[in-house]
Amino acid sequence: MSEVNREWMEKTFEQVKNWGRWGDEDQAGALNFITPAKRAAAAALATEGAAVSCSLDFPVTPAPDNPHPAQHHMLVAGDSCTMSELGGLEASMDFIGIGFHGLAPTHIDALCHVFVKETMYNDRPASEVKSIGALGNDIMCARDGIVSRGVLLDIPRQRGVDWLEPSVQIRPEDLEAAESAQGVAVSEGDILLVSTGRDARRAKHGPWAPMDGMAGLGARCVPWLHERRIAVLGCDGISDAIPSTDIEEWPVPIHQCCLVAMGVHLLDNLDLSGLSAACAERGRWEFLFNVAPLRIQGGTGSPINPIALF
Amino acid sequence: MSEVNREWMEKTFEQVKNWGRWGDEDQAGALNFITPAKRAAAAALATEGAAVSCSLDFPVTPAPDNPHPAQHHMLVAGDSCTMSELGGLEASMDFIGIGFHGLAPTHIDALCHVFVKETMYNDRPASEVKSIGALGNDIMCARDGIVSRGVLLDIPRQRGVDWLEPSVQIRPEDLEAAESAQGVAVSEGDILLVSTGRDARRAKHGPWAPMDGMAGLGARCVPWLHERRIAVLGCDGISDAIPSTDIEEWPVPIHQCCLVAMGVHLLDNLDLSGLSAACAERGRWEFLFNVAPLRIQGGTGSPINPIALF
């Protein structure tokens, strides 16, 4: 399975560390790569005004990849709409609840979501993430949204298949081949989205237990991601291949190196099928990308509905 | 209090109806005013790349305006991060739950949120909003996000005050005075944001019970909103003044006429303080505005973090 060993992982983790790069107090990590100029350039890509969601529907249905379904509860439905507290107003209301990490909800991981040796991004101890909420590296660094150029690399398309089989680990060579084939180059401050075709496979075969295998980026992509200075990484899976390495303490090296070492936020369980079609149709794989996490103080991430604009 | 009577309300409700305007099956209402060209023109406003959130923080703290606080529960904190199910991964996780309607959470109202005479937008019966979710007019019409030009009218600024007192009802004349003072004109497909200074008043005096009074648009604004063909209306309050009319069946005419008659989605409990400052600083009251509701099938709305981009 794994092309890497413990020594390589440990060395790589150290090499890609951005700790201190934006100051000792920094909690935003690679979001610092997104400058106003970068945002403005990204906005200039939205020449058509076509918007595409990259989110799956709110995942309320139990499934092999959704063992803890989200809650959508109607509090007042039409049957009771005339029984309002506010006399005369007829209204319906609902409640949502979600433990948004996991393999079904479309969400963003904050930098406090993962630790290596009980330490998180920028050398903060895991103990800062309290049972009452995270005191550092929470999602509030993205309170004003994450807006930048999005770039989609569609690996199945590059390989001429509908999807990558669950055992596949994407290599840096694959990313570069996709860049070349698509005529796009990942650069500083980009939100890089990588498609594995999970949506297509699920549409065909139904959801499966992720622990049985998920295509994703192999550990060897870590240095490449670092070199390109991406701001955020997103995937229709969880970016990491499952399984990834056979090293006990490095089960998901992309999560571990991106969130902890590099300070790169991750977007998990995107729906990239619509985006890929939109890109292919235009022969254009870059767009304005907008991620707007809920402002959850002390939160380890947020459910999101990222929107691409062409 | 009220400048309008029942007859006027009923006549106005009929006059501003957009039922059938976009077909008998339409569930998107005035979002139809947002064309690709409108979106592209809005994107062209984002020349600086400055992003501003218009959301309050996730409202977990009980308060007079927050009697049903949202939930933010850590599922795994740093103290347990080494006890992962996925061997070797150290992670923290959390859960959020929210009944997002009400007077504290920043949220969007779907067209199935309000009824008049047990009927909702485009002549659909309230009974379509089931206890298991809405079968029509749910938030899914905004699944690809709501992206358009945003225009902020800052009424306190126009009046030279920090905030409007809770008893104040904004009139069409006030909206036009603000347009004039700010050098901006509300036009078809816009997301109109109206500031009452609620944020400033709350910062000064703390939260208060909304039933004690909230500034907002009076009923006489309804025809004006209709004429301008806005796509969405947002406010730092709930757009309606409280109290608004003294007519039993028309307690919140903006909600009733916008959501039911016109098919105009509402954004409630925005934080417009940062946006207003950003606009004033630039002397520019228009911007690219992005609202990305969660894709809740059957949902009556969604918590949101709307992002303005200059």
Place this chain on the structure above:
Amino acid sequence: MSEVNREWMEKTFEQVKNWGRWGDEDQAGALNFITPAKRAAAAALATEGAAVSCSLDFPVTPAPDNPHPAQHHMLVAGDSCTMSELGGLEASMDFIGIGFHGLAPTHIDALCHVFVKETMYNDRPASEVKSIGALGNDIMCARDGIVSRGVLLDIPRQRGVDWLEPSVQIRPEDLEAAESAQGVAVSEGDILLVSTGRDARRAKHGPWAPMDGMAGLGARCVPWLHERRIAVLGCDGISDAIPSTDIEEWPVPIHQCCLVAMGVHLLDNLDLSGLSAACAERGRWEFLFNVAPLRIQGGTGSPINPIALF
């Protein structure tokens, strides 16, 4: 599979109806069989002072029979215990959430939980069960607890097996054979508990999807249950066998006839392994039984921890 046909089911449903038996306004159903004298006689059985729980643990773990796991969230753990709102108090706190119907949680079904032809016990329409809560036949009829004689019939024991295979339907003859073998007779006002050995099978083979089959009482038991004038029926499964009949509108005749026609509350997903051992050890199959539902106004039932006292 089924020993009964539609005609028999409809006739039987009519024959076992207790509608009007305790008045047209009654909402307690067969709980009326439990008199103070019955309770006092039951208490007289508690001569030893040995207490046995009949509840499974709070079901937070996803499983084939638990697709919507309950929530147990720590709100404040030891790591934050000194950060109290009440100065000086060091405390931990938690939250529980549960949709208690289903195949995993130990719970009681209120009489508003099931309908036949959109009608519930004592001829109340399903429309009384609103999205804001049930207006009739809710669990509040059991607000003072359900205390009576409990009688356990252990069918696997009577058959000399560890458990009944999932396809097995218990017949009235089985119930009587168990009575005879155990030296106990079910009588008016009893809480009848029937063991299928589900606990033992699950302990051996792990949980399985209930729709693949669950042992339980077949439809032919309905008249027998009615004749015996039981107050409550409980089971380690859901009382009904799955599948039960092949008649489309009578999928779970025990639920339909007990809750709707007879007004007999049901206890689902009990753990009867400890109780059975306690009974066998004593050669005594009757005991004081206490069920204390939470006082949920408008509730369709409650999670419970029923306690047997010898």
Place this chain on the structure above:
Amino acid sequence: MSEVNREWMEKTFEQVKNWGRWGDEDQAGALNFITPAKRAAAAALATEGAAVSCSLDFPVTPAPDNPHPAQHHMLVAGDSCTMSELGGLEASMDFIGIGFHGLAPTHIDALCHVFVKETMYNDRPASEVKSIGALGNDIMCARDGIVSRGVLLDIPRQRGVDWLEPSVQIRPEDLEAAESAQGVAVSEGDILLVSTGRDARRAKHGPWAPMDGMAGLGARCVPWLHERRIAVLGCDGISDAIPSTDIEEWPVPIHQCCLVAMGVHLLDNLDLSGLSAACAERGRWEFLFNVAPLRIQGGTGSPINPIALF
């Protein structure tokens, strides 16, 4: 306010410690005082078969003493009962959620709920109470229910008033005066219930913010409770008076000494109005008492509906 000082509190805390009394591994504390013989004797009190709940209704309504209301959400109401997943079954279902500590829900405190100097009952460190659940002293020690003799001491009755004013601290002399007046003596293994008349005051004046004051037992009762070897203490308030002492680290000495030093579980926010009436009517202040916590592994307590049986 306070009749005690820091030195007295610290000395008393040491004197009433039951740490090690039932072994170093014990997690049940004073529940060990409840023997089978005690339970059998208690059951013998249930000669009439009259049952009385001591629980308030499930607290879903915001109030000054209920800032985090419990959730009762219908998942399927009558309007959707024919849309079942199980063809032919018409059913309604609901969900409950509750953070049960606090001043409104009737609940039991487990021994892991409170710490003194980051240590809990039987010398276990607070760090054992993890964000994923308590690893020691959780509510599972009461998994088989808490069944014993209940004794009610009604202090307002003894004083000839309807309720104690919020500032009142009950003294040991008051407890003994009530014992004497009522003709009952608290003894080893009892579940002691103390009424302050909170229910009556709330019925008259509505709920109030507990931090404004609540009647309860003063710190001087601690040695008395220890001497009597009670198993459990319950109250219509939270047993402690608020405020109680003016010593910073001893804000609620009953909670701190009972839960941490003595291992006495607490029942908070009982409704004792019905029980008091039932006792007075009979001139009998002892009864069989049954508390059946949900079996929440790692839980710091449980919502309960305690049932008294005469």
